[in-house]
Amino acid sequence: MKFCNVASVWFLTCVLADAPLARAGGPPSGAKVQRLDAVALARLIDDHIEKRLKVEQIPRSPRADDAEFLRRVYLDIHGVIPTVDQARAFLESTAPDRRARLIDELLGSPRYAAHFADLWHNHLYPATANQRIKPEALVRWLEHGFQTKTWDRLVHDLMTATGPQDQNGAVTYMLKGRFTLSVTEMTDLTSRCFLGVRLNCVQCHDHPCASWKQSDYWGLAAFFTQIQRLKPVVAFTTITETNVDPRKLPESGKLREPRFLGGEVLKAAPGQSLRKALADWMVSRENPFFARAMVNRMWGHFFGRGLVHPVDDMHDGNPPSHPELLEALTEQFKANGFDLKYLCRAICQSETYQRTSKPLAGNAKDDKLFSRMLIKVLTPEQLFDSLVVATGQAGNRGPSGKPINNPRAEFVNSFRGEGDSDPTSYNRGIPQALRLMNSGQFLGPRSEAFVTKQIVPPGTAPEQAVERLYLRVLSRRPSADESKLLLKYFAQPGAERQQLYAEIVWALLNSSEFSLNH
């Protein structure tokens, strides 16, 4: 929700069925699922994807070369391009299992947790930064969470958080500025992020999700009625719980029993924490939404498109492209204890993930069946961090040349598009293009000196220089054609070599290839 969103009850006519429960499928609870390791799950992914491509007679693009894989897996797991040393080490390796080793290495680094904290911060804290305060507390909390917790634990802790914001950053999830999120905002956000269900549709009367009922919405909303902010607010906001009649919904004034989505009414004992009851239900193995929603989101993160797309709109009218695969992934995610790294490892080890994004004549039109990798646009955070790696500067001067306090936050804010958009769609506009080309934030007036010092030392042969520039910015070696093009570029009359290097860096940094994750 962008801003205060109080549902007028009389608009709630969209209806929901108990169908998602039936539809969620999978083996009936209690059935034994054979646990697969990451490698086996990767094979399973490939089998399902390939079976479908065969049926549809769509050819698959070949395996990506090492450089394409390297940059992609760094951006997807660490949120940043590799340094020159990291790139060289991988590209020079001849170990047959070098890809699997790189995946493990990346997942073992704290950068993994930092990147996923960035991503989830944006899901949980939609682009209304101006109405929110101290969001860093949540980012730090998430970072710690991704580092140390399984998904069920992380979400359970988030949902049940209480205390002052400086001691428990998770309470930020319930805040909007110095106030708490409204009950409807909590309901929309929680169902979208953790259950993969959009419920704001119940505000309109002709949404195709014909299955949800108004009572489902308010039944879920009732779980959030105990959240309270401690007054007076001093430096940090404190979240606590009340034990007033929990069923009273402030927006509608309606009384409603808490009811699990698509499930039963909770007979709450006096003083019982409703949020804890909800969190227990969410993360249980029997929950039909929770694991499935995260598996789909993770798939969407790595492939640019969910098995159900958009990733947070799972309902009967929007079936998965590969239903059996989605169920298998869900079951394995549960069987492996909601271990996120396990899921990442399996996805990244699949041939499906390791395919090139270059289309073939026969699959250029396919953007749903994963016959090639889809090209994603770097998020503002990925772009900033990659610019820092490529140029070696933190860019702590803003577009106006004035020093800024938190350059990354300022940059991210000015590149931020609308909400959670499709990762493959390009949302930047002219102001962002002008800023990258002209602001000098990363490649300032002393760019020649920087290039000489950091990338191409004096006396480097031209062929060598081209290779160093490419490795530095694009994390790959130039093709023969590219070398030829750049050697010709060096031959321009009246230009100093160092200037030309700086111009090449400028062109590489402003290229599609740098801005995209291909």
Next chain:
Amino acid sequence: MQRRDFMKASGLSLGAASLSGWLPTLAARAGGGARRKSCIVLWMTGGPSHLDTFDLKPDARVEVRGEFRPIATSVPGIQISEHFPRFARLLQHGAILRGMCTQEADHQLASYHLHTGYQNRAGGLAFPALGSIASQELGRREFPLPSYAVIGPGPHDGTRAGFLGARHQPLFIQEPTRGVDNLAASVDAQRFQRQFQLLGELERSFYRAYQAPASQAHTTTLESAVRLMQAREVQAFELAREPGATRDRYGRTSFGQGCLLARRLIEVGVPFVEVNMGLGNDGWDTHVNNFPRTRALSAQVDTGMSALVEDLRDRGLLDQTLVVWMGEFGRSPQITTGGGRNHHARAWSTVLIGGGIRGGQVIGRTDQNAATVTERPISVVDFLATICRILGIDYTRSNLSPDGRPVRIVDNRNVTPIRELFA
């Protein structure tokens, strides 16, 4: 200006430095004979209360009618809120549409619907905003500024080019007094041209191999940015060129100066400009404190909008410039315990001014509480088709979506443009 001299001296022209010579060139649409029309939308983010602006109900009970009194306008028989005294004298140019009747009561969904004419279906087609359609239909290909500009802060929901692509994406100007940053290159002209040409080579070869729509959009955006760097028309962004008295007349608020910037952009040839106001806790989303907030916002609108209309009139531009005052919905008749009003989409008001319409009229009517429309309901498609007709856009035409299906500019199966405006 130093920057422009540099561009001129460099001879940097798109012809020479075009990045996307490989893109299929759209044939420029043949222009009509008469001067093309323009449109300025004053977008009230959050949904202004119709009961407290243009559809007052002085005879309703106190929990509904609120605190404001109606006042007479320049048109006998038409009354509006007392907090629009200046605009009341201009009503002969405007038509109040009191029968807006729409479906979405969620900010994002409603903003999308009102901007694009289509409801936002998850995973569905990304529909273009009316401004992007105007950019395609009214924009001139050789014109170096974007043909759709959005001024002021906001969530900007629905203001995207969607499947019309990066060429019709709006230029966002967050702060009108600041204009557009980073218009000057950080290297000299010769070097800029050289490196830009190299960038063009890189773009072509990447696209050849990967054929990604995102790459195409990136290239188009780079090109548009460089066209803007070269354009003489960027002077329009420099509000400091206006006399102080003029700037005062618009009000020294972000919205007032946004209205002034909109006029300047229209004058140099931008066909569609949107000015946003009302974001945040003091904005139009008045769930609490509706009356003090609506009073303060109305005062800003009265100043900025009236100055804009007067200015356009005095410059002879009003007949070819349509000004639209609107939000995404109205607000509930029932006043809440916090002195606020909630969202209300079934009955609300918009105002159209200039553009050659027949002014001085109220179209449509609501019941005694302004809760439902009793006469001449106006749907989203009726409304957008009407604007298209005023602007000379054939809304029955279709564009092709990326998967090749024809999509009407306005879905005209059940459309009734508001004929009263064209009489």
